[in-house]
Amino acid sequence: MSRRVLTTAAALHALLGSGRPPAVLDVRWALGDPHGRDHYADGHLPGAVYVDLDTELAAPPSPRDGRHPLPGLDTLQAAVRRWGVRADQPVVVYDDLGNTAAARAWWLLRYAGLTDVTLLDGALGAWRVAGLPLETGIPAAPAPGDVVLRAGALPVTDADGAAGLAAAGLLLDARAGERYRGEAEPVDPRAGHIPGAVSAPTGENLAADGTFLPADALRERFGRAGAGAATRIGVYCGSGVTAAHQIAALEIAGFEAAVLFPGSWSAWSADPDRPAATGPLPSGSPSAVAGSAGGSS
Incomplete structure (x- = not known):
């Protein structure tokens, strides 16, 4: 059953003043920027709690599991409390x-059984544009919660499984196009993409103001990538x-149960036995598909 994914700034402002x-x-995080807590201290929503993506929404990195493995359930539950x-x-x-970045927390909490979890549509920018108040500094820790995760x-x-989805379903690569094509790889062992995966950069989910595109526009976007005909859809990026x-x-667009490959390209590219395709086509060209033993990445 599809659930509500988004909350608007106006709706959140009203909820913060309600009895519930x-x-x-x-979740202030960006690749290569270790100062998320400082950005949070400079201005955050009233009552918001800072979440560290690297240490609270991920287990320690490893070649097998990638740069942001899923945290253990006990570790995640302790953090959420x-x-x-x-x-x-x-x-x-x-x-x-x-x-x-916040979508990682949204997904993890949904994965762990919480049902009423939404993203602030337009993120912090929408709150600022609406002229709503911000708080600064690092507040005292909230009273511990009692949530139980499953x-x-x-x-x-x-x-x-990701290879199987690429061959007999639809596997979407959410990274920027230049990384998919193998023209650039700033952090992972090899350039390219999983053979058979279709490029669908995450940035194209958003309108110019940072809000998600309307559901019909997203459905058309993913339909062009093959989602309409696919019985199973999987997604990967650099590190999940x-x-x-x-x-x-995809859920906003009406597609349900998309499968996440948490290790994503960071785990796939670290395995020398896994092939890498380059170029704009899902399977690359014959000369562009090889494992590291073939010398092409």
Whole structure:
């Protein structure tokens, strides 16, 4: 069953003044920027709790599991309680990057069984544009929450499963086009993409103001990528972070149960036995598909 994915700035402002305010989580993170907590301190939504993506929304990196493996359930539950989330309390998450980082928290909490979790549409920018108040500094920790998590409410797959989706379903690559094509690879061992995967950059889920495109526009976008005919849809990115944004967009568009490959390209490219395709086509060209043993990446 599809659930509401987004909350507007106006709706959140009203909820914060209601008798049942949501927990608000600030996931200020960007690749290569270690200063998320400082950005949070410079200005965040009233009552928002800072969430560290690298240490609270991911396990330690490894070649097998990638740069942002899923955290263990006990570790995640301890973090969510530390954020003050209570049983049956709505949760709203946001960042300052079009929700491309916040979607990781949205996905993880949904995966762990919480049902009323939404993204602030337009992220922090929408709140600012609406002229709504911000707080500064690092507040005292909230009272501990009591939420109980249960993993498995959303589907995941490993590298073999991702290869299967690329061959007999639809596997979307949510990274920027130049990384998909193998023209640039700033962080992972090899350039290119999983053979058979279709390029669908996360940034194209958003309008110019940072809000998600309307559902019909997203449905048309993913339909052009083959989602309309696919019985199973999987998504990966660099390390399983922005792929969650793609899953949110697919749900807004009406496609349900998209499968996340958490290890994503960071795990796939670290395995020398996994082939890499380059170029704009899903399977690349015959000369562009090879494992590291073939010398082409």
